[in-house]
Structures are given as structure tokens and as C-alpha cells.
Amino acid sequence: MIQMYFTPIDYDYFDFEGRNYARIIGRNSEGRRICIIDDCPIYFWAILKNRLKQAKIKKLIEKIEKIKLDLKGRQTRVEKVELHDKHFLGKKVKALKIFATNYKDLHDIADKLGVPEIIKRRGYDLGFITHYIIEKKIAPLCWYEIEGEVLTNSQEFGGIDAAMDVDLCINLKEFKKIKEKKFKPKVLAYDIEVDEFKIGHGEILMVSLVGENFKKVITWKKIAKKPSYVEYVKDEEELLEKFIACVRDVSPDFLVGYFSDGFDLPYLRARAEKLKVPLSLGLDGTQPKFSRGAIMTGKIKGIVHVDLLRFIQTAYAQYMQSETLSLNEVSKEFLGDTKKDFQIKHSSTLDEKQMRDYFEYNLHDSVLTYQLFEKFWPDLLEFAKVIQEPIFDISRNGLSKQVGSYILHNLEKYNEIPEKRPTYDEIGVRRQRGPVEGAFVLEPTPGLYKNIALFDFTSMHTSIIISMNISGPTLLEKPEKNSNSIETKMGKFYFTKKPGFIPLLLKDIFEQRKKAKAEYKKKPDRITLARSNAFKLLSASVHGYIGFFGARYYSKESSASILAYVRKFNQDTIKNIEEKRYKVLYGDTDSIAFLVDGKTKAQINQLLEELNSELPGIMELELEGFFKRGIWVTTRGGIIGAKKKYAMIGKDNKIKIRGFETVRRDWCKLAREVQNKVIRLILKEGNEKKALKYLKGVAKKLKNREIDKNDLIIKTMLKKPLSEYRAISPHVIAARKMQEKNIPISGGNLITYYIAETRERKKLVREKVKLPDEKGEYNIKYYLERQLLPAVENIFNIFKIDTKEIISGKKQMTLGDF
DNA sequence: ATATACACGGATCCCCTATTTCC
DNA sequence: GGAAATAGGGGATCCGTGTA
Numbered sequence: 126m127i128q129m130y131f132t133p134i135d136y137d138y139f140d141f142e143g144r145n146y147a148r149i150i151g152r153n154s155e156g157r158r159i160c161i162i163d164d165c166p167i168y169f170w171a172i173l174k175n176r177l178k179q180a181k182i183k184k185l186i187e188k189i190e191k192i193k194l195d196l197k198g199r200q201t202r203v204e205k206v207e208l209h210d211k212h213f214l215g216k217k218v219k220a221l222k223i224f225a226t227n228y229k230d231l232h233d234i235a236d237k238l239g240v241p242e243i244i245k246r247r248g249y250d251l252g253f254i255t256h257y258i259i260e261k262k263i264a265p266l267c268w269y270e271i272e273g274e275v276l277t278n279s280q281e282f283g284g285i286d287a288a289m290d291v292d293l294c295i296n297l298k299e300f301k302k303i304k305e306k307k308f309k310p311k312v313l314a315y316d317i318e319v320d321e322f323k324i325g326h327g328e329i330l331m332v333s334l335v336g337e338n339f340k341k342v343i344t345w346k347k348i349a350k351k352p353s354y355v356e357y358v359k360d361e362e363e364l365l366e367k368f369i370a371c372v373r374d375v376s377p378d379f380l381v382g383y384f385s386d387g388f389d390l391p392y393l394r395a396r397a398e399k400l401k402v403p404l405s406l407g408l409d410g411t412q413p414k415f416s417r418g419a420i421m422t423g424k425i426k427g428i429v430h431v432d433l434l435r436f437i438q439t440a441y442a443q444y445m446q447s448e449t450l451s452l453n454e455v456s457k458e459f460l461g462d463t464k465k466d467f468q469i470k471h472s473s474t475l476d477e478k479q480m481r482d483y484f485e486y487n488l489h490d491s492v493l494t495y496q497l498f499e500k501f502w503p504d505l506l507e508f509a510k511v512i513q514e515p516i517f518d519i520s521r522n523g524l525s526k527q528v529g530s531y532i533l534h535n536l537e538k539y540n541e542i543p544e545k546r547p548t549y550d551e552i553g554v555r556r557q558r559g560p561v562e563g564a565f566v567l568e569p570t571p572g573l574y575k576n577i578a579l580f581d582f583t584s585m586h587t588s589i590i591i592s593m594n595i596s597g598p599t600l601l602e603k604p605e606k607n608s609n610s611i612e613t614k615m616g617k618f619y620f621t622k623k624p625g626f627i628p629l630l631l632k633d634i635f636e637q638r639k640k641a642k643a644e645y646k647k648k649p650d651r652i653t654l655a656r657s658n659a660f661k662l663l664s665a666s667v668h669g670y671i672g673f674f675g676a677r678y679y680s681k682e683s684s685a686s687i688l689a690y691v692r693k694f695n696q697d698t699i700k701n702i703e704e705k706r707y708k709v710l711y712g713d714t715d716s717i718a719f720l721v722d723g724k725t726k727a728q729i730n731q732l733l734e735e736l737n738s739e740l741p742g743i744m745e746l747e748l749e750g751f752f753k754r755g756i757w758v759t760t761r762g763g764i765i766g767a768k769k770k771y772a773m774i775g776k777d778n779k780i781k782i783r784g785f786e787t788v789r790r791d792w793c794k795l796a797r798e799v800q801n802k803v804i805r806l807i808l809k810e811g812n813e814k815k816a817l818k819y820l821k822g823v824a825k826k827l828k829n830r831e832i833d834k835n836d837l838i839i840k841t842m843l844k845k846p847l848s849e850y851r852a853i854s855p856h857v858i859a860a861r862k863m864q865e866k867n868i869p870i871s872g873g874n875l876i877t878y879y880i881a882e883t884r885e886r887k888k889l890v891r892e893k894v895k896l897p898d899e900k901g902e903y904n905i906k907y908y909l910e911r912q913l914l915p916a917v918e919n920i921f922n923i924f925k926i927d928t929k930e931i932i933s934g935k936k937q938m939t940l941g942d943f
Numbered sequence: 944a945t946a947t948a949c950a951c952g953g954a955t956c957c958c959c960t961a962t963t964t965c966c
Numbered sequence: 967g968g969a970a971a972t973a974g975g976g977g978a979t980c981c982g983t984g985t986a
Contacts, residue, residue, distance in 0.1 A: 420944070523945065523946075524945095525945070526945090527946095528946075552945095560947080560948065563947075563948030563949055563986095564947095564986070565949095566949065566950075566986085581986095586947090586986095665946090666946055667946090668946080668947065669946025669947045670946055670947090671947090672946070672947050672948090673946050673947075674945080675944095675945060676946085684947075684948095687947095688947085688948075691986095713949085713950095713985065713986060714948090714986040715986065716986080760950095760951070760952085761951075761952060761953090767950085767951070767952095768949080768950055768985085769949075769950050769951070769984070769985045769986080770951070783984080783985060783986095784950085784951075784983095784984055785984095786952095788983090788984070789951095789982090790982095790983075790984095791982060791983065791984095841981090841982065841983095842983085844981075844982070850980090851955095851956085851979090851980065851981095852954075852955050852956065852979075852981065853954095853955070853956095854953085854954055854955065854980080854981065854982090855953095855954075856981090856982085857981095888973095889954080889955075890954065890955090891954080891955085915952085947986100948985105949984105949985080950983100950984080950985080950986105951982105951984080951985105952982095952983095952984105953980105953981085954979105954980085955978105955979085955981095956977105956978080956979070956980085957976100957977090957978080958975105958976095958977090958978100959974100959975085959976090959977105960974090961972100961973085961974085961975105962971100962972080962973075962974100963971080963972070963973085964969100964970080964971070965969085965970075965971085966967105966968095966969090
């Protein structure tokens with residue numbers, strides 16, 4: 126027997142003699158790599174019909190206990206059956222806990238239970254790892270004092286210890302959770318360079334590897350003076366072998382790439398296959414396994430393969446400034462560093478110096494990836510600990526999956542049996558029912574306003590779910606007295622006031638977030654911040670989860686009700702503010718902007734307090750801030766006020782711009798910058814004259830072809846494969862042109878192009894599209910009339926200035942000379 | 944494949960009518 | 967003179983990208 130402190134990092138499982146065993150790879154407190162083997166009770170639930178007689182239940186149990194199955198070359202049987210008092214969807218039920226030998230057979234056993242006494246069968250679709258973590262509570266990256274039997278050259282489990290490249294293999298006997306210990310994971314970042322982008326179609330030229338005190342570029346492209354970090358190999362075959370040897374040598378906990386699920390790892394595999402080099406990266410010598418599906422996922426046994434891009438996509442993208450999630454932009458935002466400048470060309474055309482730059486470039490990509498991982502590690506760590514799923518999944522799962530996992534791991538507190546995943550057909554039906562009515566947006570009156578106050582509801586959807594106790598299980602079938610009710614387009618819905626487990630769970634998330642936030646304020650550090658963010662993201666996603674057709678706890682009625690409350694509280698509050706004789710300018714979902722109108726700060730706070738006193742439960746309205754000026758414009762060509770488009774300037778001169786072309790990446794830089802400057806000039810001084818003068822200057826430059834073509838590039842995302850486009854828009858044409866030039870194009874590519882002059886008169890914009898490096902002159906008419914003017918004309922319209930006339934020079938200026 | 948709805952606005956698509964062109 | 971081609975207007979639709 127051996128005893129040690131241990132933290133789990135990666136989980137998988139195997140079958141031995143028909144039984145499931147979890148295999149957990151982790152580290153002990155000395156930093157040694159440990160593999161522990163453990164099992165857990167395997168069972169699912171059969172929910173019984175109401176008021177079954179004891180004798181009948183007993184008979185049923187006896188019958189079930191006799192079930193034996195022989196499938197997939199494996200014998201399986203029910204080992205025992207217990208009767209339990211449980212909850213299902215918030216209701217008390219009697220349920221049978223049916224134990225069996227193999228998790229994979231639970232579904233088949235459940236299929237054998239089609240008897241009238243059993244109304245539902247649940248809990249067989251969680252996945253073994255999730256089931257195991259729930260059952261044993263050995264959660265990722267927590268710390269445990271473990272006790273077990275060392276496996277050395279033992280025949281137990283088919284000689285597993287000999288196959289695994291770890292320091293120690295232990296058959297777990299006892300464990301208990303202990304206080305957190307410091308843990309610094311071993312990380313290796315990697316990146317490959319190739320000549321042909323299509324997976325496996327070209328040779329791998331080089332691969333870089335970066336770890337702590339470790340920097341290497343492996344290549345067979347040889348030059349005269351090689352940098353010290355470069356290591357030569359004979360050919361591509363040897364490059365693969367060397368790469369594998371390096372990974373095995375460093376033996377990292379995490380092998381990290383950027384877009385490596387979609388590119389680097391599949392490329393390595395494809396080349397390895399072609400050259401018949403086994404890509405044995407796994408700790409047991411196995412090759413990476415790729416899951417099918419639109420997005421490929423590469424899994425390496427024992428080493429957690431992390432594609433950072435995917436984690437950033439789900440957990441961070443919505444809070445980021447970057448326009449794309451390219452390694453370059455993300456590094457700039459989070460590290461203040463960028464990729465090395467290097468124009469990638471076919472390697473055969475590169476001279477010695479360029480090749481040296483290429484090495485440097487390749488290495489630096491891994492350096493950035495390594496540093497980004499360090500940056501995001503606290504977030505990955507806290508997410509994994511909060512949600513209790515392995516980092517491999519945490520780093521790839523979308524928000525619905527994360528919320529779903531969190532719920533599953535916390536059901537036991539409420540004695541709940543898990544609901545099943547919807548079937549494919551059920552999802553189809555749910556999707557067909559269409560969307561529910563969303564939030565309310567108040568139409569603004571266009572204009573420039575002074576002294577504005579902004580209120581907003583704190584975590585509005587979340588606080589409504591909690592305060593009004595909304596969820597599928599708390600929805601009442603029939604109206605009841607003393608319940609919460611709300612009118613929606615789908616009908617009137619009633620929710621019990623007896624707290625349901627989903628609102629309670631959400632309340633718990635909400636409170637834990639508050640706690641983490643307070644902790645962070647007291648002692649700001651990366652970990653408490655990450656924890657706070659994890660709870661924040663989780664709590665903000667629950668409403669989306671409830672309305673998501675793939676969710677276990679999907680409830681369209683609940684989603685409709687939440688949104689109906691959102692509208693109601695916002696509209697009622699607007700009415701209340703107006704009744705107090707304030708002029709409300711604008712409101713969107715959970716916010717309300719209104720004129721201060723000479724009132725003092727204390728009076729506004731008094732108003733806030735009054736409004737808050739009428740709100741139920743934990744709902745709260747807060748003062749977001751005071752603003753010196755704000756502008757709202759009309760819709761294009763219309764007279765009505767445009768929603769989701771405004772700009773305000775705070776007391777601190779900080780400018781908040783929402784929805785305007787300035788913040789949209791599918792407008793050219795010139796239009797965006799000019800609009801931004803115009804907005805700033807107007808907000809800062811409340812005077813449009815300077816802005817107009819500035820605009821005139823830019824228009825003149827544009828007409829004289831003095832504008833840099835780079836400022837006129839339009840960027841648009843290709844969102845799907847080229848062939849799927851029904852409307853052939855300019856960016857589709859640009860993408861086709863790129864394809865003709867053998868630049869690989871796929872959904873997710875940011876397409877750049879500009880609009881050029883053409884010899885003949887062409888009607889459609891798409892006929893004037895040119896790629897940035899294509900020769901041509903920019904189309905003055907297009908950029909004037911379709912970019913520059915549209916971006917600012919609505920703003921000047923507020924001041925009754927018609928920019929069209931001024932720019933085209935058809936009419937004398939009405940504002941005097943400047 | 945998958946958190947939700949609302950909203951703007953460019954560009955094309957598509958149908959219609961009026962006008963021009965062609966034989 | 968009549969059919970076919972073309973232009974253009976305007977609403978519908980597609981598409982991308984924001985706000986919340």
C-alpha cells in the first residue's frame with residue numbers, strides 16, 4: 126500500500142473482464158506522474174408508477190434482478206436492485222436503482238424494462254466519466270489524499286502498468302479530499318508549418334515546440350547558419366519521429382496548439398499515416414484519436430490535447446475586442462505581442478535569410494501559444510473545478526454543454542434523478558416550434574441630448590429565473606392560487622412558488638459568483654478573478670440553456686415566460702420613470718436611458734431606490750452612470766429612430782459607442798474611423814461644425830485618390846462553404862477569386878477585398894471586387910456613396926445638414942465658410 | 944454542429960412594368 | 967407591328983454583424 130497527495134488531470138476508462146474501470150492520469154505533490162485505476166457502482170434509475178403496492182414492487186425487483194444479456198460479445202447482468210425515494214423533475218417519486226456490470230449496457234437493460242409499472246428510465250446517458258465523477262467525487266484538479274496498491278508488472282487489469290508510461294500506477298483503495306495545493310502543469314506548445322494547406326497534401330517543413338525552458342524547431346530544411354534552437358533531421362519521416370520523441374521526453378500534462386484540432390494534429394496524423402510512422406503520442410503508445418463530426422477533435426491518451434482557440438471561442442470571445450480570433454490578434458489583446466512578420470511563401474522560393482525568418486516565425490507561434498495557455502490556465506482550472514469535468518472537455522464544450530454538466534454534477538443536492546438527453550426526433554420537433562418573443566427595445570427619438578442617466582437591471586434574466594422560480598419542473602400544469610403567473614404569446618403560464626431545483630441551483634451559482642467577486646475585491650488575483658468569471662458565464666448562460674433545443678432541461682414555456690418578464694419589468698420601469706416626469710430616451714432589454722433634467726445625483730439615487738423597492742426577489746436596478754451627451758440617429762433613409770445604435774460620452778470623457786459602423790468589421794477602415802472621429806467631435810463639444818469640416822477634408826482626399834488603399838479594404842467573414850451560398854455577394858466573389866489562386870478557403874475565413882474602378886459600366890458591386898493585392902484603383906463613387914457618406918449622413922441629419930449636397934458640391938454650403 | 948432574441952443595413956434576387964431594340 | 971431584350975423599381979430574401 127502506498128499513500129500520497131494526488132490531483133486528477135485526465136480521465137478515460139477501459140473494460141476489464143466485462144467491468145468498467147476509470148483510469149485517471151494526474152500528478153502527486155512531488156510532481157510525479159501517476160495513473161490511478163478505480164471503479165465505481167454502475168447503475169441507472171427506473172421510476173415507478175404512482176402508488177404501486179409493496180408486493181408488486183417486490184415482484185418487479187425480483188424479475189429485474191434476473192435480467193441477463195449477452196451482446197457485443199459481452200455478458201452483462203443486473204447485480205442488484207434497490208428501492209429509493211427520489212425526486213424527478215421536482216416531484217417525489219419511488220425509483221429503482223438498478224446496478225449492472227457495464228455502463229455501456231445500461232441502455233440495453235433499460236430497453237428490457239418496458240413494463241407498465243415503470244414509467245421512466247433515466248441516468249444511463251451521462252457518459253461513464255461524468256457518471257464516475259458524480260459517483261466518486263474525484264473531481265478534476267482538486268487534491269486528494271489517496272491510498273492504494275502499486276501495480277508493478279502485475280497481471281491485474283491485463284498488465285496495464287507496463288503499458289503506461291507513468292511514474293507509478295496505483296489501484297485506488299481509499300481517498301479523501303484535502304485542501305488545495307499549488308500545482309503548476311507541465312505544458313508543451315506546438316505548431317507546424319507546411320507548403321500545402323489542405324490537410325496532409327504537402328510535406329511538413331518544420332515543427333516548433335515550446336515549454337518551460339524549452340524551445341525547439343525541428344526541420345529538414347537546412348541553411349548555412351542555423352539558430353541554436355533549430356535541430357536538423359534528415360527528412361519528414363525523421364521529423365515526425367523526433368517530434369514524438371520530444372513530446373515523450375518532455376512528457377507534458379498539456380500539449381497545446383492553436384487551431385490544432387482543425388489543423389496541426391490532423392496534419393501530423395495524415396503525414397504519419399502516409400509515411401507509415403506510428404504517431405504514438407499517447408502515454409500507452411497509442412495514436413491520437415479523432416472524433417467524427419463537423420469539428421474534429423484530437424484526443425491523446427494521458428496527455429491533454431488543448432486547442433486554445435476552441436476555449437477562447439466559447440469562454441472569452443464575447444468579451445473580447447479582437448475582430449478575429451487569429452493567433453495574431455488574440456496575442457495582441459492578451460499578451461501585447463504579435464506574430465513575427467513573415468510573408469508565407471512556398472518554401473522552395475525562400476532564400477537563406479527568409480528561411481531563418483521562417484524558423485523564427487514558427488518558433489514564435491509556439492511561444493505565443495505557450496504564453497496564451499499560461500494566461501488562460503487559471504480560467505481553464507477554475508472552469509474545470511466549478512463544472513467538474515476534465516480540462517479536455519472544458520476546453521472544447523460550448524456553453525450549453527457546460528451548463529448541462531454543471532447541473533448534472535449538482536443534482537444530488539436535490540435528490541434529483543437526471544432527465545435524459547432529447548432524442549434526435551425530439552430535437553427536430555423542438556426546433557420546428559420556432560423562436561419565442563424576445564426582449565423589448567424602445568424606439569429612440571433621433572437627436573443630440575445632454576445630461577443622461579443610465580439604469581440597468583443586474584443580471585436580469587438570471588434574477589428573474591430565481592425571483593419568479595421559473596423552470597420546466599416548476600411550471601404548473603393547471604393555474605393555482607398563490608403562484609407566479611405571466612402572459613406570453615404562447616398563453617398564460619403559472620409557476621409554483623415552492624422553490625424548484627433549477628432556480629435554486631442558479632441561486633447558488635449567483636451567490637458563489639458574488640462570493641468570488643467579493644474575494645477578488647479583497648485580494649485581487651488571477652484565480653479568484655477566474656472563478657468569478659466562471660460563475661458569471663455560467664449564470665448568464667442558464668437562460669440560453671433553458672431555451673436551447675438540445676438541453677436536457679429545455680422548456681420553451683419557461684423561456685417565453687422569462688422573456689415576458691424581461692419585457693414587463695423594463696416597460697413598467699420606463700412607465701414609472703416617465704410618471705416621475707423624466708424624459709426616457711431609450712431602453713434595450715435591461716437598460717433605460719433618461720434625461721437628468723437638472724435633478725441632482727441624490728434625487729436620481731432616490732428615484733432608483735423607489736424603483737427598487739417595488740422589484741420582487743433578488744431583482745435589482747442599478748445606476749450604470751451619468752453621461753454628458755448622447756446621440757441617437759434615424760434608420761437609414763427613414764425618419765424613425767434606429768435601435769441598437771447610439772453613442773454617449775461619460776463624465777470622464779469616456780465614449781461608449783454601440784452598433785454604429787465604427788464597431789462593425791464589415792465596413793472599411795476609412796468609413797469607420799471617420800465616423801468615429803465625427804461622433805467624438807460632436808460628443809465632446811456638442812458642435813457639429815468641426816466634424817463637418819473634417820468630413821469635407823476626407824472626402825476631398827478620397828476624390829483625389831489620396832487615401833491609402835489599406836484603409837479601403839473591406840473584411841467579411843465567409844460563414845459557410847462557398848457552394849452553399851444562394852446569394853452571390855461581393856465577399857463570395859472575393860472568396861472565389863482566392864480559391865482560383867489556390868488559397869484554401871473554408872467557412873470561418875475572413876475575406877478581404879476592395880471595390881475597384883472598372884473599364885465598362887458595371888451595375889453590381891460584386892463585379893468590381895478585387896483582392897487586396899490585385900492591381901487596380903479604388904472606386905471613388907463606391908467609397909464616397911456606399912461607405913463614407915452612409916456612415917455619417919444620419920449623424921449630420923440630426924443637425925439638418927445634408928451631406929450629400931455638400932460632398933458632391935451641387936449646392937453651396939449653408940453653414941458659412943470654414 | 945448547437946446558449947437566446949432583436950435589430951440594422953448592404954447586396955442580391957426576383958417579379959413586375961415600361962421602354963428600347965431587333966426583325 | 968410585334969416579339970424579345972433590357973432597364974429600373976421595389977419588396978423579399980440572404981447575409982453578416984452588432985446589442986442585450
